[in-house]
Amino acid sequence: GKSPFLRPLSLQFVRGSQFAAPWHSRRSLGDMFMGRKQPGKVVVTRGGTENVEVEENYSALERARYFGSSKLSLQRLVFVNELVDTAHEIGYEATVTQLLPIVKQLAGDAEVLVRQSLVNHFGDLAGFLIQSDPERGYQKVVDDVLPVVSLLLLEKASEVRQGAADALTTLASHLRPGERGD
16 A cells, blocks of 8 residues: 655756656656656755755666665655666666665665655565566575565564565565475
């Protein structure tokens, strides 16, 4: 389910055109940025407290690195919400070498909302890894994704714990018998 804590964002192009996109939209912010012909910056606002200028011409990987390591929680949320789409765009190798380290770092993020959103994407991330490279992807899920989800089961915030439990259920469906603890 969708979190009641995620609020809609409004995106305003500096050159003047405006549109609003629900935060939980299946269409990623990156897709919206890439579809625009006007070069320049985009201002991302949420409740007037955080205005963030985003360079529109970043590649998917550059955008992921930028957002994933940002000091602003809103930008880290953008990374999390674009995670699986970005993985599909950049491919298996770059996902493993570039995105997974950021995912591991964000699992310990100071913001509950970032961690909560992250756990909701682990099932799709695991699916991407396994479909992209059945043997190595499966091993990445077992060695890298599963331990992160397991740690989040110990989380203080109940929303994150519940999301981790749901993610673990999803991940277990991808695991071979004997590795599920049966």
